[in-house]
Amino acid sequence: MRMVVAGGTGLVGKLVVEEARKAGHEVVVISRSRGVDLTTGAGLDEALRGADVVIDVSNIETLSGKKATGFFETVTRNLRAAEERAGVKHHVLLSIIGVDRVEWGYYQAKLNQERVALxxxxxxxVLRAAQFHEFALQSLTRMGGPIAVVPSMLSQPVAAREVAAELVRLAAGDPVGMAPEIAGPEPLRMADLVRKVSRRCGPRKWVLGFPMPGRAGRAMATGGNLPTGPGLRGRQTFDEWLNELR
Structure with missing residues (x-):
């Protein structure tokens, strides 16, 4: 099967590419470094020629809900139009558990992206996933200085590789609309995970769990990012993942 991975050079994208190739699929990577611009559509028709399925794990790093909405909606509409022209049969989108319950700008942008895709x-x-184990490391190193400010969040983190494998499995099958959510083995506090990463491999920082304001903050702190029903549960615990870092 010919699989096109949008955002295939990012954290999850690289793993999706690896898992797809491991499963014997032909893979095409979409990224600006490969001459394809998802925001303008430049290069998309060529990249999608002969494709069976597109897996979209593209992302934007922003705290602005408006910017996130503009990016995700534009990318999804460009992909969908190019897919229709190319005769693609299946579009697979990675989303986040809780986008329908946590009223935060970025999450609302992902929820809108789901609607556009479907x-x-x-x-x-659409596969909604919990925060990746890697999110704790990103939270620690995102900003310089001696303090890492982390949202007060209860999550059920999952290994990014396990999410990538599930995306490939879904892509190889028939479209299902909303797929069962995928999360990790156990609910954990994000600030605790960031502290573990800091102690284990640095940089050493004072980790401050900061309650986000309003309903979004309350939802994050009280389980809005936890899975709500039966679904896939990753096998690798956060501590097992952490032990692999060094």
Missing amino acids: AGPVPAT
């Missing part, structure tokens, strides 16, 4: 002319599958 309403398009090409049948789609």
Whole structure:
């Protein structure tokens, strides 16, 4: 099967590419470094020629809900239009557990992206995942200085590689709309995970769990990012992942 991975040079994208190739699929990577611009559509028709399925794990790093909405909606509409022209049969989108319960700008942008993807002319599958184990390391190193400010969040973190493998499995099958959510083995506090990473491999910082304001903050702190029903549960614990870092 010919799989196109949008955002295939990012954290999850690289793992999706690896898992797809491991499963014997032909893989095409979409990224600006490969001459394809998802925000303008430049290069998309060539990249999607002969494709069976597109896996979209593209992302934007921003705290602005407006910017996130503009990015995700534009990218998804460009992909869907190019898919229809190319005769692609399946669109697979990675999303986040809790986007329908946590009223935060970025999450609302992802929720809107889900709607655009599912309403398009090409049948789609949406996989909502919990925060990755790697999110704790990113939170620690995102900003310089001696303090790492982390949202007060209760999550059920999952290994990014396990999410990548599930995306590939779903892509190889028939479209299902909303797929069962994937999360890790156990609920954990994000600030505690960041502290563990700091102690284990540095940089050593004072980790401050900061309650985000309003309903979004309350939802994050009280389980809005936890899975709500039966679904896939990753096998690798956070501590097992942490032990692999060094």
